Structure formats: C-alpha cells, structure tokens
Amino acid sequence: MRYLPHTDDDIAAMLDAVGVKSLEDLFETVPLDCRRTRDPDLPGPLTEWELTDRIAVSAENTAGPPDYKVYLGAGSYEHVRPASVSYLLNRSEFSTAYTPYQPEISQGTLQAMYEYQTLTARLLGMEAANASLYDGASALAEAVLMAGRVTKRTSVAISGVVHPFYRQVVKTYVQSAGYKLTELPYTEDGRTDLSPVDNMDEPAAVVVQSPNFFGCIEDLSEVEQKAHELGALFVTAFTEALAYGLLKSPGSLGADIVCGEGQSLGIPRSFGGPGLGIFTTLTKYVRRMPGRVVGKTRDLDGKQGFVLTLATREQHIRREKATSNICTNNSLCALTAAMFLASLGGTGIRELARLNYDKCEYLKRELREAGCTISFAGPTFNEFVVRFPKNDASMYDRLLAKGIVAGLPLARYFPELEGCFLVCVTEIKSKADLDVLVREIAS
Amino acid sequence: MRYLPHTDDDIAAMLDAVGVKSLEDLFETVPLDCRRTRDPDLPGPLTEWELTDRIAVSAENTAGPPDYKVYLGAGSYEHVRPASVSYLLNRSEFSTAYTPYQPEISQGTLQAMYEYQTLTARLLGMEAANASLYDGASALAEAVLMAGRVTKRTSVAISGVVHPFYRQVVKTYVQSAGYKLTELPYTEDGRTDLSPVDNMDEPAAVVVQSPNFFGCIEDLSEVEQKAHELGALFVTAFTEALAYGLLKSPGSLGADIVCGEGQSLGIPRSFGGPGLGIFTTLTKYVRRMPGRVVGKTRDLDGKQGFVLTLATREQHIRREKATSNICTNNSLCALTAAMFLASLGGTGIRELARLNYDKCEYLKRELREAGCTISFAGPTFNEFVVRFPKNDASMYDRLLAKGIVAGLPLARYFPELEGCFLVCVTEIKSKADLDVLVREIAS
Amino acid sequence: MKEFPGTSGLVLNEPLLWEKGRRGRSGMSLPRRDVDFAPVDENLLGDIPDLPDLSEVDVVRHYTRLSQWNFGVDSGMYPLGSCTMKYNPKINEAMASLHGFVEAHPLLPDRLCQGVLKLMHDLERFLAEITGMDAASLQPAAGAQGELCGMLIIHAHHACNGSDRDRIIVPDTAHGTNPASAALCRYTPVRVESNEHGILSPEAVAAVMDEAVAGIMITNPNTLGLFEEHIREIADIVHSQGGLVYCDGANMNAVMGIADMRAMGVDVLHLNLHKTFSTPHGGGGPGAGPVCVRKDLERFLPVPRVLEDNGSYRLSDDFPDSVGKLHAFFGSFGVMVKAYSYILTMGPHLKRASELAVLNANYVKERLKDVLHLSYDRPCMHECVFSDKFQRSKQVTTLDMAKRLIDYGFHPPTIYFPLVVAGALMIEPTETESKENLDLFIDAVKAIVNEAEENPDLLREAPTLTRVRRLDETEAARHPCLTG
Amino acid sequence: MKEFPGTSGLVLNEPLLWEKGRRGRSGMSLPRRDVDFAPVDENLLGDIPDLPDLSEVDVVRHYTRLSQWNFGVDSGMYPLGSCTMKYNPKINEAMASLHGFVEAHPLLPDRLCQGVLKLMHDLERFLAEITGMDAASLQPAAGAQGELCGMLIIHAHHACNGSDRDRIIVPDTAHGTNPASAALCRYTPVRVESNEHGILSPEAVAAVMDEAVAGIMITNPNTLGLFEEHIREIADIVHSQGGLVYCDGANMNAVMGIADMRAMGVDVLHLNLHKTFSTPHGGGGPGAGPVCVRKDLERFLPVPRVLEDNGSYRLSDDFPDSVGKLHAFFGSFGVMVKAYSYILTMGPHLKRASELAVLNANYVKERLKDVLHLSYDRPCMHECVFSDKFQRSKQVTTLDMAKRLIDYGFHPPTIYFPLVVAGALMIEPTETESKENLDLFIDAVKAIVNEAEENPDLLREAPTLTRVRRLDETEAARHPCLTG
Ligand SMILES: Cc1ncc(COP(=O)(O)O)c(C=O)c1O
Numbered sequence A, B: 001m002r003y004l005p006h007t008d009d010d011i012a013a014m015l016d017a018v019g020v021k022s023l024e025d026l027f028e029t030v031p032l033d034c035r036r037t038r039d040p041d042l043p044g045p046l047t048e049w050e051l052t053d054r055i056a057v058s059a060e061n062t063a064g065p066p067d068y069k070v071y072l073g074a075g076s077y078e079h080v081r082p083a084s085v086s087y088l089l090n091r092s093e094f095s096t097a098y099t100p101y102q103p104e105i106s107q108g109t110l111q112a113m114y115e116y117q118t119l120t121a122r123l124l125g126m127e128a129a130n131a132s133l134y135d136g137a138s139a140l141a142e143a144v145l146m147a148g149r150v151t152k153r154t155s156v157a158i159s160g161v162v163h164p165f166y167r168q169v170v171k172t173y174v175q176s177a178g179y180k181l182t183e184l185p186y187t188e189d190g191r192t193d194l195s196p197v198d199n200m201d202e203p204a205a206v207v208v209q210s211p212n213f214f215g216c217i218e219d220l221s222e223v224e225q226k227a228h229e230l231g232a233l234f235v236t237a238f239t240e241a242l243a244y245g246l247l248k249s250p251g252s253l254g255a256d257i258v259c260g261e262g263q264s265l266g267i268p269r270s271f272g273g274p275g276l277g278i279f280t281t282l283t284k285y286v287r288r289m290p291g292r293v294v295g296k297t298r299d300l301d302g303k304q305g306f307v308l309t310l311a312t313r314e315q316h317i318r319r320e321k322a323t324s325n326i327c328t329n330n331s332l333c334a335l336t337a338a339m340f341l342a343s344l345g346g347t348g349i350r351e352l353a354r355l356n357y358d359k360c361e362y363l364k365r366e367l368r369e370a371g372c373t374i375s376f377a378g379p380t381f382n383e384f385v386v387r388f389p390k391n392d393a394s395m396y397d398r399l400l401a402k403g404i405v406a407g408l409p410l411a412r413y414f415p416e417l418e419g420c421f422l423v424c425v426t427e428i429k430s431k432a433d434l435d436v437l438v439r440e441i442a443s
Numbered sequence C, D: 001m002k003e004f005p006g007t008s009g010l011v012l013n014e015p016l017l018w019e020k021g022r023r024g025r026s027g028m029s030l031p032r033r034d035v036d037f038a039p040v041d042e043n044l045l046g047d048i049p050d051l052p053d054l055s056e057v058d059v060v061r062h063y064t065r066l067s068q069w070n071f072g073v074d075s076g077m078y079p080l081g082s083c084t085m086k087y088n089p090k091i092n093e094a095m096a097s098l099h100g101f102v103e104a105h106p107l108l109p110d111r112l113c114q115g116v117l118k119l120m121h122d123l124e125r126f127l128a129e130i131t132g133m134d135a136a137s138l139q140p141a142a143g144a145q146g147e148l149c150g151m152l153i154i155h156a157h158h159a160c161n162g163s164d165r166d167r168i169i170v171p172d173t174a175h176g177t178n179p180a181s182a183a184l185c186r187y188t189p190v191r192v193e194s195n196e197h198g199i200l201s202p203e204a205v206a207a208v209m210d211e212a213v214a215g216i217m218i219t220n221p222n223t224l225g226l227f228e229e230h231i232r233e234i235a236d237i238v239h240s241q242g243g244l245v246y247c248d249g250a251n252m253n254a255v256m257g258i259a260d261m262r263a264m265g266v267d268v269l270h271l272n273l274h275k276t277f278s279t280p281h282g283g284g285g286p287g288a289g290p291v292c293v294r295k296d297l298e299r300f301l302p303v304p305r306v307l308e309d310n311g312s313y314r315l316s317d318d319f320p321d322s323v324g325k326l327h328a329f330f331g332s333f334g335v336m337v338k339a340y341s342y343i344l345t346m347g348p349h350l351k352r353a354s355e356l357a358v359l360n361a362n363y364v365k366e367r368l369k370d371v372l373h374l375s376y377d378r379p380c381m382h383e384c385v386f387s388d389k390f391q392r393s394k395q396v397t398t399l400d401m402a403k404r405l406i407d408y409g410f411h412p413p414t415i416y417f418p419l420v421v422a423g424a425l426m427i428e429p430t431e432t433e434s435k436e437n438l439d440l441f442i443d444a445v446k447a448i449v450n451e452a453e454e455n456p457d458l459l460r461e462a463p464t465l466t467r468v469r470r471l472d473e474t475e476a477a478r479h480p481c482l483t484g
C-alpha cells in the first residue's frame, strides 16, 4: 500500500523496540468489549485507476456546463477562475500545512492571511477582518452572536430577505444560545421593510443582506440610521461578494459588522462547499470578534513578520469563555480569494462587477420584452425574481428538458411567490446564451 | 494584457531614461526595407475563456479513451501515470528554470538529472547515461554518429526491424554526414537476420532494436558476438523502456550503447511528443557521448553537489568539433521518467512489466483461438503482428466503426506484410477489453 | 554523522501585495464585454475598491515565494499532536477537481445531481460503518462545528424528552473546542480530572453526574494519546442518569477497524475528515467534521439529508425534529470527495493504517522516554505526550525545544497541550512516516536534549535558520495590526 | 534602504533516491492483475532492476525538496541572455494537459485526429505569418535541431541544383549550436568577424563568399542584441553567388510584428517556441524549433507534413525532395499547444511584447552603462551585453559578479557569451519584467559594482546564501562521476 511505508522488517524491528510481539498487542488497553466484532464492510482497496473510473462516474452524473446552462445563483455563483490561481493553490506548502501555530515556518500562510484580511476589509470598506470562517451563513450566525456580546442584548431583527438558508443557520446557532429573532417583511420593491424594528425592545442588531436574496440592493443608509438609533449594531451580510466591486461599500455606509460568502472570489461552486466565511468589523470590536486572526509584528532582529494573534479570544485559551469555538477555519479558501483579488485588482474587480451588472440588466430588459414580469422594481445585482409570460410555471420544466436550468423556483421559500423564479446571470453567460434563453421563453 | 506589466507611465518614464520619444523609435536600427509593411494577420487576442473554449474543440476532436479503445503502440505506449507524478512535475521551480548553467541555484534539476542518469543506467545495465536527448529516434541517430567517432568507421549495419521511423531519422542524420547504412533483413520468427553483417567491411556498429518493431525480443548475445568480432560497437535501441523491467538488460549482454525512447515511463503520448531520448553507454566512452551530462562533485565547503560536466564535448565550447549540437534537451521529460521510476521501484517495475507481458500473451492466445494468425513465433513484449481470420483486412474498418483501433496496418512500412497489423496491449487494457476485441473479431 | 534535513539556503523576500502594484496593470483575463453598459444609479455606485493592480507574473511570483516560507507535510515530518498530519494523497486532489464536481451548483434539481448525492450517501454509510454508529451527517464544516452539532442533538434529545439540563461533563484533557462548543448551547462545562493513569475514572464521573447533566464529552483515544479504558462503565453511569455520551472522534486514526464506538456506549460522535481521512488541512482548513449518531438520534441530524429510494437519491428537509441547518448548503463537499477517495483506496487497509499509527507513536515513546519526561508511562495510541520536566533545571522550555526542532528540519510537535501536562510536547507521527524518518526525528530530539545540557542558548535562540526568527507575539496582541 | 529579494531561510537537505528506499515499499498504484501469469522463457528473464523502492510520500517529499533548491522564472527575474526567460503562462499548461491531447496516439488514422492536425496546421500558418516566411515545419525538437534541419534543406537545395558546396559562413558572434549543426552536414564553418559596431559588414561577407559556400548562418537580432543592419545587402551578396541565407531566429522576441524575415532576404529560419513563444524551458527542455522557409524551399521540409483540403486535414509523406524525418513522430506536440495558446492569447499584442522587450533591454543598458562596460554603445534590441572590463583592475570577474547576483536574489545573466566580448555579461530582461523589477535589479548590480570596489572578497566568495557554495567543476570533469 503506497501510503504505508512499513516493510515487514521495519514492523518487526519496531515491535521489538516497543517490547510487544504483534501489532494486535499494541491495543491491549482497548477493552475487549470496546472492540469491533467484525471488520468494517467497505469496498476497496481500489487501485488508483479503479478509483478514477469510479469517481468519474459520479462526476459525470452531475449537470454542469457546457451541457447545461444553469441560471442558478442564490448563494453560489458561476464565475471565472483563472488557471494561474488554480496552479498556485496546488502548491503543497500551502495546502499540506496546518494552522500556522509555528510562525517561523508558516510565514507564507501568515502573510497571505494578513493580506487577505486587508483586501477583504478594503473591499467592504471596513477596518478589520478575521482570517475566515466556514461560510457566509455561519459567519452571519457568528455576527449575531458577537452583536449580542457587544451590546449584551439578545433580541435581533433580521430581514426576511436574508438568504433563507442563512436565516436557518442563524436560527440553529443562536436559538439554543437564547437569542430571539424577529423577521422583517419585505416591501413591494423587494427590499427589507424596516418599520417593525421601531417596535422592538433594545435589539442587539439589525441584520440585512445586500444584495439580498432577491438580488435587490438594500438601502443601507436607512438600516444604519435605524440600527444606531436603537443602540443596535448594524450587521449586513452578502452572498455575492463581487457586488462590492461596483456598489458603495457597507463600511462607507456605517456598518458595524459586514460578513458573508466569498465563494465568488475564485472558489468553485463544488456543490456548495467548501466556501468562505468573510467577516469584517471595526477596530473597536476586534477583541470581540470570532475566529482566527493574523497580526503584523517583528522578529527578534526587527524584521517584519506575522503571527496568529488575539488568541485570548479563542477556545484553546479561553475554552468555554471564548468568542467562538472556531479552530479549523477555511484558510485555503481565503487564500484563493486573496489570489483572486490580487489577480483582478481594483481596476479588474470594477470591470468584472460592472459586466455582471450589465449582463443582468440586459437579460432583465430582454425578458421583460419577451413578456416576463420582473417581480421587484428595485435595482439588483446579478440576480432577480421573474415570472414567466402568462405565469406559465411549466415553462421551467420545458426549459429543463432543453438543458436550461432557468433559476430557482421560489415557492418553497416564499409561498407567496409561487410561480416566481430567482434567476442569476454572471459574466460566464454570453449574450448569445442569454438570447437563447429569451428566445426559448418567447417561443 | 496580463502578461505585459507596463503601464503608460512606466513606458513614458523608461523611454525618457533611454532618451527616445516613442516605442517605434527604439527600432531605428531596423532598416525600413527590413520591416513589415502590414501587421501580422493573426486571430486574437482571445480571453482566457475564449481560448479554453477554442482549444477544447481541438482536444475533443481527437480519438482517445474512454470512447475509443486504441491498440496502437509502435513507439508510443499507453501506460499508467500516477497523480503524484503529474503533481510534482507542475512544481514551477522545475518547469520554469533553464538548463542549469548556475549550479548553486539549480541543484534541484541537477540532483534529479544525476538520479535520472543513474536510474536509466541501472535499468539498462549500463555504466553511464546522459541527461536526455530529444527522443528515441534522434538518440539512435546520435548513437550511430558516436559509433563512427569511436571506431573512425562509417559503414553501419542496421536491422530492418528497427522502428521504420527511427531508421528514417538515422538516415536523415547520418547520410549527409557521410555514413553508409546497410539494412539487415528479418527472419521468419520476426528477428533480425545478422548473416549479411559477415560480408561487411569494417562496420562502425551493428544496430538492432529489442523488443523490435514487431514486438519480438532479439537475441542480443548473438548481436554482441557479431559486432565485437568485427570490431564494431554493439548498439541496441528500444521503443518500449518498460520491457527492461522483465528482460535481461542489454548491458548485461555486452552492449556498448543502449538508447531509445522513455515515453513509457510516465510521459503522456501527446501525439508523439515531447518524448525522451534515453542514451546510455560505457564509462570508457563517456567523453565521446553526445548531449548534456550531470556529474557529482563538492562545493567549497566539501558539501556534495552536482554540475553540468564534460562540457568540452559540447557545442558551446567546441563548436563545430562538438560531439553533438545538443543545447536544449528533454530535461523535464527525463525528470518525469525519474519520478516514475522512483515511484515504481524495482519491485513495481518488474510487476508492471510482467503484467504487460501476461496481458499480451493472453491476447495472443485468445486471438489465435479466434482464428487469427500470429505472424511471428518469437517471444514478444507488449506488441505483436497479427493477421485477421481469413486474412480479412476489412475487419480493421469494421472494428474502427465500433470505436476500436485494432493496431497499425503494416503494409505501408512492410509491403510484404499486407493485411498484417501491429497490435499493442498494455496494463491499461482490462481482460474485459481484450475479450471484447476478441469477440468482435470472432463474430 | 547523520545529516539532518534542516539547513539554510537562498530564500526570497517578498513585499506585501499593495507594495507591488501599479494602477492599470491586470493579472487576469476578463470575459469579453458583449452587452452595452446599463445605467447605474449614482447613489449606489461606490469608489473603485482600493486593491492593488498586479500583472499575472507578479501574482505568480508573490505566492510562489510565500509558499516557500511555509512547511507542509510534503516538506517533511509534521508530528503535530492531535492533528494527524498524515500524507495527503495527490489523487484525491485530482478527484475533487473533476469538472463535474467543481461546477456543480448546490441547488440543482435532485435528478440533475445524482452523482454527487450518491457520493455523499455512500460516504455517510462508510463513516457509520467505520465507527460502528448507525447514521451520519456530513454537514459540519469542521470538528468544532461537529461538536456544536452534537451538542445541539443532545439538546434536542433532552428537549424532546421534556428534560431541561444545563451542564455537561468535560474532562480536563479535552480540546478547547469542546467547552467552547458546549457553551454555544448554553451548557456549563463541568470539569472532571483524569486519574493518575491519564484517563477518566468511573468514580470521578459518577461524582458529578446527575439529572441536570445533559451528558459527557469524552475524547477517545484522549488527548494524552491514551485509550479511555473505562468508557463503557462511564457511559453506563451517564446513561443511567438519562445523559448522553458525546465522543470527540478527532483521534479516530488510532482505532479504525479496531474499536467500536457504539459498543463503547457512544451516542454521538464527530470525525475530522481533515485528520483521519487524509484531506489536507490547507494551512487552517477547509475541513469537514461529520457527525455520527446511534439510530434513535438520527431524527435530530441536520437537514437537508440525502435519502435513497431504489438507487435514486434526493435531498429532504422533511425531518421536523432536526436541529436545523449548520451550513448554507451541505458542508464541505470538496473535502468529502477527498475522504471518499481515501476510504475507497484504503478499504480494509484502514485498520492497518491505525495499527501502524499506533506502532509509530509507541516506537517514538519508547525511544525517547529516557531523554524526555514521559507523562504517563503506559502503552499509547496514536500519539505520546512528553514534557520539559527533565530540562527545566537548565531553564530550557518546551518552546525552546520545539523551536530548535525547526533548525533540524522538522515541524515541531504540538506544545503546551493538553493542559494537564505542564510543558507538554505532544507527538503524533501518523502511519505515513517510515521508520527511517522516525529514527532521524528521534536522533534530532536526542541531539537537542544534549544541546539543552551543553549549550542551552542554542535552544533559546532557535530557530536560527528560518527567514524570520522568533516573533514578538506579545506586541502583536497588545497593539493589533490586522490590516495594512 | 531597499530590500533585495535574496535572503537566507530554512531549506531541507535530501539524500539521493537510493539512499532512501526499502525493498518492498511501493510508491504507486498498479492496475489489478486480471489475467494469469504466462510462461516466460528463462533465457530472456533479467534480474529485478536495481531501483530503490519508495513510498508515495517519500517520492513526493524528495522532489518537493529538490524543487526548492531551484530557481525558476516563477521565483524571480531570470535575465539569462539569449534564452528569453519570459513568464510562462499557466493557462498554456492547462491547455496542453487536456485529456484529448495527452491521450492522443501519434499513429491514429487521420480522421480520428482532426483536432490535433488542425492545431498543427494553424500553428504553422501563424509562424509563417509572424516571420513573413511562406511555409513552416514544426518537427524540430529544439533550436539546434531546427538548425540541423535548415542545414539539411540548404544541402538538399544545392544537391538538387547539382551544386556541391562544402562551406558555410558563420559570424564570430554565432551561438555554438550554429557551427555544430553545420558540421553535422559536413559543412566547414567559415568564420567572419563582426565589425566595430558589433554587426557584420557586407565587405567581410563578400570577402569569403564564393561558389563553394553553401550560404550563411546569421542570427538577427544577433547575440550582441544588435540588429544586423546590413542583412539585405549581405543576403544579396550570398544570393548572388548561389548561396542561401539561414537565419537563427532565437532572438525573434525582439522583432515580432516589426521585422519581415523574408524581406530581409532570409531563405530558411528557425524559431524557438521555448523562448519567443513562452513555453517553459523545463530546466533544459523539452523545446521546439520550428523551421520556416520561403516558398521554393517548401518541398524540402521534413515529412510528414500536415495538409488541408477543404477543412479536413491529413498527414502526407509524399514529398520526394524532403530532407526526411528528424523526429520519430511530429516533434514536441505538447510544446506546440502551449505556443499556439500563447499566440491566440496575444494576437496583435505580440508586437507590443517585442516593443516592451526592447524597451526593457535599452532601459537596463542605459541605466547600467555607467557602472559596467558596455561593449557596443548603440541602441540594442532585446538584450544588451556588458563586460567586466571596469572591474578587472580589482581582479573581479564576470563570474564573481554573476555569483554575487544570486545572493541578491536574481538569476544571473548569461556569462562569457558571446565569445567576441571578453567577460561578457549578457542581459535579456524580456517584456514580462516590470519597471520596478528592473529598477531593483539595476540597484543590485550597482550595489555589487560598489562591493567590487570596496570589498571584492564578497564577490569572490559568492554565493554565500545558497545551500551549496561554488562547486568544483574542474574536479567534476577530471574524474567524472555520472551515476551513483
Ligand atoms: C481533539 C480535538 N478535538 C477537536 C478539534 C477541533 O477540530 P477542528 O479544528 O476541525 O474544528 C481538534 C483539532 O485540533 C482536536 O484535536
């Protein structure tokens, strides 16, 4: 077995050094009644070639480009990923290292994470960032928990047009911790209706997502005002980080915590994971922040270097009093995002975001002309809610038969939107693709 | 353009430093009548994504597994290539370096080449090897030229069952250099008929290939005797390096030069190139050897290290008197072969070679039972010559229609073998594949 | 004399990204614009983000150089205790990057993603089979999230039974994530001390177990590398008072094919695919922390779950008792592909992997116990824990020895954990290290122990060969500089 | 003070492969045996080859460590003159590894390999278009083989004309492969000296040209980085006596989109795809050295050739005048895919690449000419050649300066070539280096020049930061140890 280097001679010599007779004897401390009575029933061992054949079947048995044109977004986006980034990620000094506990031989990861923190903070207009969380949903859950710690309050207003899965994760995380969530309705133009917040008693946070689940861009200034009036933290999430190549940053609009999913930044969809939980906040809150964080410092000779820092927030020091239970995070995904942002640059991200915006507007216009209804009038980024002509929901299946996944049927998440679809378009779809979609719908 | 880092400001500042006004002005030394009168008519520039789409079309427009079962060998073989080797080859410190002229920052390439030389010499039972040549064919041509240098003779006996393309390359290389080639016929059992050698006047070399073009294993002891009797060098080539996992090494049988193609050792077929010219010889001849060679030495502190050596044989020192014109060789392919051999080990290469041998024997037996004629009775490795039942040459096209390329039609190379096919089977083909082939032929 | 791997050589400095760029450069290709510009509301439009513009070669060199400042499993032995830094097979990476997987959208209709659903379903089955448990969820994104998931399941179980419990037993050897995860569920950890053999005694557990205690979080093998021999009795005690047994299975690498978690009395367990199942740790993730449960707790597992009917697979949310969702989608699918590939490649060899992991740890333990103080001189599992007790007289600490190991070319072991051993040095070689590598490591430790006697400053100033020397962590924490 | 890239850090030693193995280990998976053992004639059976058995992690670490002792373009600036060490785009690697390409057997029936044939046909067309020539062959595996091919074509041309010529004009600045390739054709090189401006004068050529001379091998731009301004006149002289003009196009990177080789009077030319067209050099190959010719020499190109009829492609050997075959199959197809990808990516930007390559070289030339002796103070093309003349008084040589550059973190330039400049330092930055990189390099050279004045021993002992110091090349050549 190529992963097990021990020859029979090695084993014999080592058993001898240990002073036991056989490999079984090494397990004398495992009581008999804790042992398996039979070997695990597993396939294999497969050769590398059998494995490749077998896994290829699973991979092929999954719809994707070019056979399928998938207009799904809703938290997972189809974006370009340059070959240079894929190449660099494969460098095993990055991928086969552990969390950088020994900074002297982990400066590669550490500088890269410091840069990642800086780039994400800049993108979102915030002062500080951590070194990643698992995904956008758990990042938002952590944000709510943190808002509770900061404000010492436990009720939270959360927009009903935050991604439904994110709301579910927030609920899972915070409910058993004793938080109370109030869901805010949405207005006719697809944005959060903040009015119920006025009736809340000392909310810890007002939480929105922008662009929201419907792709609509929220009025963050209004949220800021509402939240801060009530002494709550202004927490805003995102599922589509690329939007901030174009839109005003939440930081510039007064957000206290900005968090969300970084998958768009060079990370493949991979059936939804691993993703990247981006978490940014203000300097004054960094000691309440969850997760790992890298800081700049100097070595004994005064040379610049980087270390994991603010460890006194963390589980290995503070145990049950820690600001989170994070140990492993999503470092390699953060590295991907940093490489992607470094490759794009400020100029590139604006261009790419603009292209997304323009394609989406193009499709909206064409669909409208083809008789579709765009459900919400507010400005959107990358995705929008649409109703097919004559409210014909069977259209979806007809398109599917032609290899087009025409968005996400919304009825399951918003029963009142029966017959509506959340359609996403990114730079990957060419005008020709969009025209085909429109033609199919119109025909 | 992502490969061109110059901003307009950079260009302006640099032009200024150079003291010219524009980029065009840099070319004042190019006379007007040497200039292009129009821009090159080229497609592009393509984006990375347009490029990917376009090239994918070419790649898909080429028959290969799993859609096609290709029973072609004849100098290019389908063998396993482990993911670990592909990964390691991608390490850009190897791939983006030049020939190791500066040994202090090229020890990676240099130690690897020293190891490559050692592994290939050991595999072939020889004393020394160079650091690679372009491919098996040019390696053989170089061997003939070297034999001429060593013996100061110019007539060469070459077996007619050396790969026809290798013979053509030898001819191209040595004819204008004034050598005279005598082609040896083959016997009924598919091996070289050495008898004409006796009539030759002072041959520089007797050249065979084993396994030869028909897959037949030559009687190298006999060649050794003949060659050395006449004061000629015994030169033996191979197209299938893997055979020497099983067969007696040519070195152990007295060869003076053993050379050939290393593609089987982890290098993809890639439509025939790049391949790997393996070149090995005896210590006494190393100063007459063509190509680059790496030697072990010590640094100023006595630490072991490696350098390019015996440079006085080479073009950059000896110019027209050099032992070859080699400058760039096929280093990364040699590295591939070294990684492959390191991964296989002695135990593995024997096992793999044996598996190839056994599959081939299995197919021969089954085909014989299905009514095919195996043209040559001699023992073979990996490939053999076959005639379909009832000498039905249309069989080949019928199989092609079913996605089976049933070997190489030989008539073009050996008119007397009209209706015969050179069929190759390696470890890649499963017994089930072979059974399908046999069934199709029998039906 | 033996040549140790550590030496010094040319390494390249590299500035911070934003010290490199020039506005207007581009490091990546953008798809061609084939639609017109649409009007954007000026009120929405932000400034161009303040990110540096680099060329492609700038980016490639930046990260190539950074990578060379790192040490990974591919660089050398990485005996980081509790982290199971085994070899990460390259073929698994290739499998996870197959086009069909990386391009799969998580919200595809079920019938368009049968391949990935089957893979997940199979993997759940394999993990249940390997642990001896009944059902599994792959959703947790790492060990700590698996723990949280486990706590939520225990919470849900008690809530279903109308029982309101607010404490959980956590041994003093537990990993920090255990109490932190328990706290997320508002459980107050009740600390129990391990006994003079480094394991829990049933008496100690019995002393704190009552009907306000939701259960116990036990790590087995524990973080001292010892098998909790009384686990069955302890489980009985906990069960008898209505509590549940949670097992932190981070150390499963010691007992695959050997121990049966269910037979031990475990109700809920998490695994770390990024430890036991060979997926690379990525310098801090992504990981995956699947949770396995016994049959009657299955209804609490996170949704959606993958269901199979006659060879066809679908996702279902229809589990009203579920603890809910922990991840936006289904967890770290890409990591699952690697673990799946590993299990198929190993098959029955998984047991051999555990045997050799334990052999390696015991070999290191036996060969080093003369020179380093061994906290518990007993047969160990996959790791062994020493301390700096013998070296203290020379004012040489565990940290010094760890840093000195870097100069010898080895990644240091885990240090100062578990907390119950003062100055702990926790060595987990894993099964993928050969005897020669272990011998070289052992010789290095012995050489360092000698240096501690003869020239302790060598240790206190270590590492000396690295591009940066010891870093000022106090200053970093006191005046945090987290962005540039 | 500026921070130069060179510094020292932890690097790992690694023994020779066979110092690591243990018989019985395995580093790679073998397909399952599904047929019986067949009898093997004992007379044929050899011993098991004496190769070490390693585990997969052994192999991975071995080559990971070795790689880290190397310096590549991805590590930093690599201004190796005459080698055009530009950035090697990663996408090209991905394209060349597409399944359809790597699995393509070279003897597939034409209709089963239309994709690869079209690619080759297109690439030939592109190269002809870029150079201004009429036809091309992709078969030569490297520049030197391209030269041989060119010589064979010239030989065939004269043979066809019944003319027997045995000499060829080769300037003193020519690369060593030029005379070596000519000699393979039994041509005796006739050396002509370049003039005081570093280029050939028509008079010098006329003086040696006669009807026994087959032609001239000229490199343009030449190896001094200068454009051969009299090339048309020279070509006329050669042509007028029935000779042909061969151009070594290794330096094409200076003049893409600018010069027209055909207009210059060139008859035959080779290109180096591994220089001008961005394919990686691989530490010494594989390369590709296509040959371009003017129309009436096309019939001599190597066979097989790729022909097109109405969008369908086939290979043909039917060229009775062809010089024959140089490669077992069609040359370095994998390299061709990369060059093809590069050309499609660049399109008209190729001209800009040449302009910037020339700008970079002139910038370095102007900024360094005060401190290093510039052999020919004239506008250069893609590279510039200095010498150690100013430093000789301090007994500091080109070699010393080159080795010292390593300590500063740069790959040294080409040294001691071309031979006409004593102590040459030949700097070719290429267009993919940014101004900042050039500035840093220039500062490093200036710092070294200062050191040469103030502390020349620093240079003579350089490099000091590398894992090994200067190696004993004399000993290596005197007592060659080529295998272990
Ligand atoms: C014993 C133990 N439990 C739990 C964890 C936490 O796992 P993760 O880092 O995946 O969150 C670790 C990780 O080091 C561990 O060693």
Ligand SMILES: Cc1ncc(COP(=O)(O)O)c(C=O)c1O
Pocket (backbone or CB within 6 Å): B326, B327, B328, D082, D083, D142, D143, D144, D145, D175, D177, D178, D219, D223, D248, D250, D251, D272, D287, D288, D289
């Ligand atoms: C001017 C010149 N001609 C020819 C060659 C030979 O090319 P290759 O190394 O591809 O054989 C080189 C390579 O350095 C060169 O610089």
